[in-house]
Amino acid sequence: MKRRDFLKAVAGSGLLIASNPGQAFAITRPPKNMPPEAVGMFYDSTICIGCKVCQHACKEFNNRPAEHTIRPPEMVDRVWDNPVDLSAKTLNIIKAYRHGTGAGKNNEVDGFAFIKRHCMHCVDPACVSACPVSALTKDPKNGVVSYNKDACIGCRYCQIACPFNIPKFEFDEPFPQIRKCQFCNHRFAEGKYSACCEFCPTGASIFGPAKDLLEEARKRLTLNPGDYYDYPVQTVNSNQRLKQKAAKYINYIYGEKEVGGTQYIMLSGVPFDKLGMPVLSESSDVALSEGIQHTLYKGMLAPVAVLGGLLFAVYRSTRNKE
Structure with missing residues (x-):
């Protein structure tokens, strides 16, 4: 021819x-809709103190090792965990924003703030769509995006597809897997929930029905700076509350609309792009x-x-x- x-x-x-x-x-x-019994997580950056207890709890209950990214002084053993970003060893991380003098918490100028990064559990997840063998699936009831190591072929298409750069591959393991937050779904059968929320001391991270979390976030956006508010701890419908002064919020719920919506939503006093969150369209690719x-x-x-x-x-x- x-x-x-x-x-x-x-x-x-x-x-x-x-x-x-x-x-x-x-x-x-x-577009896909949120599952009727969807569970999720709500993170309020304004009341996060950066203690990283959530990081430790995540590693403990997901059997993840410590990650040493900073060389310790001579004659000092590497006994602390100091990851700088998400990895196959670190599925959940608290990162800090700082500007100028860093004097005022939740201030964009001359202030500092924290952000908690892990899987967003998208309503219409790109990783699930990209996976050719259904190693990543979204639960039709609770919406959790979970991973099946026995089905995975290691193509890493999920890494390329994810707009939040979440899935991580174990390059240093003889039988590697993809690692990411799964909302501690292995604890659900015991009546438990995400470990990071269970051990957060301030209620910055709370777990619960996705619709209740969104309602809670919208309620906080109506607060005036300085108003006292009873912040729920551990779960959104918990009887345990901490009365704290409300900070000035950015009038935006991150994760509510990004890429068709997610089951992990956030509030902050600092613009989310400054905290390292990607600016994405509301429609799902x-x-x-x-x-x-x-x-x-x-x-x-x-x-x-x-x-x-x-x-x-x-x-x-x-x-x-x-």
Whole structure:
């Protein structure tokens, strides 16, 4: 086959597909909704004290080792955990923001603040969509995005797909796995919940039904700076409360709308982009990509069109030679 004929065949196949653009490319599948019994987590940066008890609890209850990223002084053993970012050893991390003098907590200028990073448990998770073997799945009832090591083939597509850069691969293990927060779902059967929330001393991280967490976040946005408020500890509907003064909040709930919504939401006194959170659209990229893929391959439309064009080109080339 001549190069010119090949290009004509491919172009013709493309025109065939494009002849019905409403069916091929203008398809974005409907967005997914939060599962009716979805659980989640709510982090309030303004009352976080940066103690990192959540980090320790996460490692203890998920059997993750300490991570030594800073070389200790001579003759001092590496006995403390000091990760600088999420990794296969650190599934949950508290990071600090500091500006200027760093004198005022929750101040964008000359202040400091904390942010808690881990899996967002997206309503429409890109990692689940990208995984070719369903090693990552989203529970249809509680919405937790969990990982099955026995199904994983180590392709790491989930790492590339995640807009929050969450899944981490164990490059230093002989039988590596993907590691990420799973809301401590292995504790659910015991009537327990995420360890980071259970051991947070100030109520900065709380667990509970996703709809109740969102309601709690919206309620806090109505507070005036200096108002006293009874902040729930451990869980959103807990009877244990800590009366604290409310800080000035940024009027935005991060995670409520990002990429179609998540089950981990946050409030802060400092803009979230300053805290290292990505600025993302409200629509899910997965809805668009899956819509296009499922339309093109529905009934094998695209492959049949391309194959038909190539066969026709071969036929013409053979006929001309004869």
